[in-house]
Amino acid sequence: LVSRITVVLAMPLGRSGKKKSQAPFFSQQFFIENHADIVSCVCMVACVGMMFQVTHPIASMFVTAQYNTTLNETDGDEGPSATLYFLGPKDVFAVLFYSLIWITVHALLHEYIWEKWCRRLHLSKTKTTQFYDNGQLASFYLISTIAGISILQQVITLCPSSADTVQSCTGFC
Numbered sequence: 001l002v003s004r005i006t007v008v009l010a011m012p013l014g015r016s017g018k019k020k021s022q023a024p025f026f027s028q029q030f031f032i033e034n035h036a037d038i039v040s041c042v043c044m045v046a047c048v049g050m051m052f053q054v055t056h057p058i059a060s061m062f063v064t065a066q067y068n069t070t071l072n073e074t075d076g077d078e079g080p081s082a083t084l085y086f087l088g089p090k091d092v093f094a095v096l097f098y099s100l101i102w103i104t105v106h107a108l109l110h111e112y113i114w115e116k117w118c119r120r121l122h123l124s125k126t127k128t129t130q131f132y133d134n135g136q137l138a139s140f141y142l143i144s145t146i147a148g149i150s151i152l153q154q155v156i157t158l159c160p161s162s163a164d165t166v167q168s169c170t171g172f173c
Helices: 002-010 028-049 056-063 091-121 125-158 163-170
Strands: 068-072 081-085
Touching: 028 056, 028 091, 056 091, 091 125
Parallel strands: none
Antiparallel strands: 068 081
16 A cells, blocks of 8 residues: 555656757747747846836837927817927837837737637647737737727827818828
């Protein structure tokens, strides 16, 4: 009876079978397997930098647009104001930061949504690849459409209907 108990207790917990070997550190396979974790840590450093007064000016370059102009429409009383953003060389940091955020979102969608659905559907390798590609494109199109509608609603509500003011409000021409 004692030998049976020790045998049961000596069995390894978790999955039985071969253990998956780790990819060598700083190898291409390591970056492929851990790209979302690496990128999310880089983004977290920028966000933590926003918390301290010493690093806030540098970290804010990664999060906010750098070249904004506020237009005030005054007709005797305080009217609505519109904030417009223009391009500049410091915006490269914000584009880099938001690209890293989207890499993290892509990895999260892939791991927690598309892989789970694919396992339930039991697809072949080619169908799995097509499913992943189409799922990522569908999520990108959905988010882009929502963002575009939001921008259009902001422009329509902030800008009056006269043609010369709309051109100055949207920044075109």
